[in-house]
Amino acid sequence: MTYIEVDNPFYRVLHPRPAYLIVSGRDDDVNIMAASWVMPISEEPWTVGLALDRETYTYNLVKKYGEFTVNVVTDEDVNLVYYVGHVSKYEVDKIREKNIPLSPSKHIKTPHYSNAIGYAECKVIKMIPVGEVDLVIGEVLSIYARKDLFTRYGWDLKKTKVLMQNIGRGFTTNSSRLIFASKD
Amino acid sequence: MTYIEVDNPFYRVLHPRPAYLIVSGRDDDVNIMAASWVMPISEEPWTVGLALDRETYTYNLVKKYGEFTVNVVTDEDVNLVYYVGHVSKYEVDKIREKNIPLSPSKHIKTPHYSNAIGYAECKVIKMIPVGEVDLVIGEVLSIYARKDLFTRYGWDLKKTKVLMQNIGRGFTTNSSRLIFASKD
Numbered sequence: 001m002t003y004i005e006v007d008n009p010f011y012r013v014l015h016p017r018p019a020y021l022i023v024s025g026r027d028d029d030v031n032i033m034a035a036s037w038v039m040p041i042s043e044e045p046w047t048v049g050l051a052l053d054r055e056t057y058t059y060n061l062v063k064k065y066g067e068f069t070v071n072v073v074t075d076e077d078v079n080l081v082y083y084v085g086h087v088s089k090y091e092v093d094k095i096r097e098k099n100i101p102l103s104p105s106k107h108i109k110t111p112h113y114s115n116a117i118g119y120a121e122c123k124v125i126k127m128i129p130v131g132e133v134d135l136v137i138g139e140v141l142s143i144y145a146r147k148d149l150f151t152r153y154g155w156d157l158k159k160t161k162v163l164m165q166n167i168g169r170g171f172t173t174n175s176s177r178l179i180f181a182s183k184d
Numbered sequence: 185m186t187y188i189e190v191d192n193p194f195y196r197v198l199h200p201r202p203a204y205l206i207v208s209g210r211d212d213d214v215n216i217m218a219a220s221w222v223m224p225i226s227e228e229p230w231t232v233g234l235a236l237d238r239e240t241y242t243y244n245l246v247k248k249y250g251e252f253t254v255n256v257v258t259d260e261d262v263n264l265v266y267y268v269g270h271v272s273k274y275e276v277d278k279i280r281e282k283n284i285p286l287s288p289s290k291h292i293k294t295p296h297y298s299n300a301i302g303y304a305e306c307k308v309i310k311m312i313p314v315g316e317v318d319l320v321i322g323e324v325l326s327i328y329a330r331k332d333l334f335t336r337y338g339w340d341l342k343k344t345k346v347l348m349q350n351i352g353r354g355f356t357t358n359s360s361r362l363i364f365a366s367k368d
Contacts, residue, residue, distance in 0.1 A: 001298070001330055003329060003331060004334060006302075010224070010227070010327050011230075012329075012334075012337075012339070013302040013327050014202065014222070016338070018198065037225060039198070039201070039233070041315070042314045042316055043316065044316050045315055046195075070198070072197060078365045081365070082365030082366070114185065117185075118187075120197065120198070126312075128321075130226045130309075130310075130321055131226030131231060132228050133226045135233065135321070143189070144188065145187060145190050145196075147186045147187060153352070154196035154199055154200070154351045154354070155196075157200070157350065157356050161359070164358060166338045166341065169364050169367070170337050170338070170363070171364075172358050172360075172361055173359050173363070174358065174359060175359040177356055178350070178356060179262050179356060180353050180355075181266030181267075181353045181355060
């Protein structure tokens with residue numbers, strides 16, 4: 001193999017990965033941003049990790065209210081994800097500007113994105129400073145998926161194109177090919 | 185939208201996501217496992233997070249030596265990834281059993297997987313208990329990508345099929361479609 005040593009941004013090697021929408025806040029103080037540095041952490045309890053830059057408006061809302069939703073979207077929302085990912089609420093009220101539809105959650109006061117194909121309602125357990133971000137560990141209180149796209153084996157890959165970010169404006173999705181590993 | 189509330193395993197909603205190989209240990213005490221709960225965390229410094237079950241052999245090696253490599257693979261390695269993901273070194277010396285080729289790293293003593301299309305050499309900064317796992321935060325000392333597959337915009341999606349896990353034996357890859365978000 002011939003390798004190159006990768007310079008900034010280093011994370012290109014670890015992309016593409018799902019690009020989610022993060023909703024935070026409540027009532028009139030709500031915000032939405034994009035994040036692909038999100039992952040499950042544990043199963044007992046159900047937790048996720050979210051790497052959150054301390055300069056974001058979302059950081060303040062997550063810190064203040066201790067909750068957020070993670071929203072799974074498809075390629076149909078690529079422009080929305082890019083927009084909310086590079087415009088800050090410090091400058092523009094993105095939700096009002098783009099009329100982004102939100103719906104109430106069940107276990108927390110933070111809403112979710114109405115067109116999400118799946119979403120998790122999360123309650124903050126811990127926030128751990130790492131470099132310029134806080135790594136937010138959230139307990140998943142409940143998690144939902146669009147009935148027509150989901151199976152017991154997860155997303156129906158033939159029907160569902162989960163949006164994934166490569167870098168900057170460049171996105172892709174999962175392929176529709178289900179590959180089964182052999183049992184041996 | 186009609187949603188279903190998702191039960192165990194909850195993380196199905198947050199998959200597919202890249203399935204990596206994690207190499208740990210050194211010399212004659214080396215192990216390899218699969219992990220898709222890995223993500224970049226910060227850019228200053230370059231860090232990644234790895235959710236590591238405390239019952240794994242890898243956990244002991246990472247704790248003992250304070251280093252590991254994250255190895256990016258393609259669909260060609262699906263059987264290997266599944267195998268090392270569900271067989272424990274407590275039972276089988278997987279590397280010897282499957283003749284898995286490893287190569288030396290530059291900045292750490294833990295090797296990397298020789299057929300990886302990319303890999304990161306990581307040094308443990310912190311290990312944070314969350315449920316049944318330790319969330320390992322590793323500084324990325326250096327990161328590499330296969331020259332023929334990588335561009336300044338990350339993986340060449342037409343040429344590269346990054347392996348992603350859906351659930352269990354079910355895997356997929358990124359699609360080959362590059363989607364550009366509009367600038368507005």
